[in-house]
Amino acid sequence: MKRATIEDVAALAGVSRQTVSRAINDKGEISPATKEKVMAAVRQLGYRPNRQAQSMVTQRTHTVGLVIPDISNLFFPEVARGVQDTAQQHNYNVLLCNTDDDPNEEIRVLNSLQAQGVDGIIILGNAAEQTAMQTFADSYAPIVMVNRFIDHPNINVINVDNEHGAFLAVAHLIQQGHRKIGMLANKNFSRSQVRRVRGYEKALTENGIPYDEALIVGASPTLEGGYNALQQLLGEHPEITAVFTYNDLMGIGAIRAAHDLAKQVPHDLAVVGFDNIGLSSIFIPSLSSVHVDKYEIGQRAMNRILDMLDSPEQSFAPIELPVTLVTRESST
């Protein structure tokens, strides 16, 4: 059984295609009587407009692309839910793409999405390539980026208050009496990385503790990265009693490493992470963390895309998302 077309509906209702189109899209003037007649035919045939055909003429696909490093990374599924739920409410679909934080792959994916004809693109992650992004944005809009900074009329930005979050985390550790506080940082360059180190430094300095770069170890922002980095840090600086980690994955890796070194958390070593992923509240010991509303990031990003679509000429202010500190077993 072939799918019904607008032509079939028109024939059944005894009107023209145009009238059917009007009835469906609530556009133009149409008499209630004929509208009802058309809708009855629509129901009877189970008619659904063909999206491809619609797209051809409207230049809208009702699809957005979501570009993230890796959906398996505990941070991103919640963001994805925020994007998808919001998209669904507005009758939009989401095309999900993973880049594994590879700049080349990111560009490849972006071009693919553009060719596919998505109405907008949301980008998360650290892959840099400022110039390549600039070039891409020259020929595509709208784009929303999270935790990156690119000044381009076609790109809108959502930022988490990374510096303040890091400040809160480290200030908390200081308040708990710690003076020798290390940091497990993200070895990859990223805007959030820079901000979080700055917050770490600021908290130390404001409390009269010397900032010592030697206490910062860079590693990949993963469980393994945190695991290895903590071992290295404690090897070089056994006097450390607390660490602030770039994210929760590293924090949990650090706890696991401490555990394997027969160190008690928080007694021998306090740990505070960043992002507050779901896992952190469950882990034993539970991990203190800077809370970021990941679902909201997704919501905001999707809504901003819709706004940009509605008002292509308007320029929107960057969105700043606040953070809060959640203290748990790992630091108290």
Add this chain to the structure above:
Amino acid sequence: MKRATIEDVAALAGVSRQTVSRAINDKGEISPATKEKVMAAVRQLGYRPNRQAQSMVTQRTHTVGLVIPDISNLFFPEVARGVQDTAQQHNYNVLLCNTDDDPNEEIRVLNSLQAQGVDGIIILGNAAEQTAMQTFADSYAPIVMVNRFIDHPNINVINVDNEHGAFLAVAHLIQQGHRKIGMLANKNFSRSQVRRVRGYEKALTENGIPYDEALIVGASPTLEGGYNALQQLLGEHPEITAVFTYNDLMGIGAIRAAHDLAKQVPHDLAVVGFDNIGLSSIFIPSLSSVHVDKYEIGQRAMNRILDMLDSPEQSFAPIELPVTLVTRESST
């Protein structure tokens, strides 16, 4: 700057649209000389075919739908990666949809995907509604379902060996000397639930241990579900020394509950889960589990969709995925 069309390429190359199409799609006969001439024009203009227009005539969108309960559930991101990576290799895109295990939502999503024109649909999760699925499958193909059983020519099935996995887990606990073994089951009906209980029963009976339904507590297959279920089970049957859980999330919830009850895992209580999600190897104590290759599920599902697309008339055998037991700290 507007996007180049096939017409622009034809004009620049001094040939007809059709010739351009032939050059690009490697179809039909075409002289190497003209082909090269066309390709040069393509490069010069940065031409990319319009997918919507292609879809109009080919009836192919190069897009598949992936329907899962919740991407935030630790099981599904890995499956999604398997699907997406495989799709990408074949120049396909993936539309991700969450159902929250709601049967109505599932049907809604399926209809939406059909309207969107996806070339195939992969469905995971427990939402039942056999008859509704039958009806849907009557008007749509191809469909691949994981861990469900529906006999329909348009539906292909991938099954994990749930019964054997459960059997391995419980036999292992018995071998460790346990005789009083409870189970935290999935309160929602699902094919995998039934199979896992059956494996649990089989392992007990084959080892001369009486099967007692009172030792099975049903709960939602989540961290909280496992947490609450274990408390209930130990309250009613304090003699229990080991539990097998429907999945790892429940298993970790159970460990957390035991921890809060001041019970040592595995000394006071051994725990074995199912699925072997990434978290299980990291948790303290690490969780023994039945390993399921989630990435492979995604790969196989996507490949099967492609196979069905290639050979619509052919009927394919269900895919059975083996499992293995991974023993860790929680049971040894």
Add this chain to the structure above:
DNA sequence: TTGTACGCGTTATCAA
């Protein structure tokens, strides 16, 4: 208020 005619960008059919 309703219908006619055209165009969106591509592939398929058939004739040259």
Add this chain to the structure above:
DNA sequence: TTGATAACGCGTACAA
């Protein structure tokens, strides 16, 4: 080997 023409299903000026 190539090109003209028709379709795919829909929205939208414009005419009636």
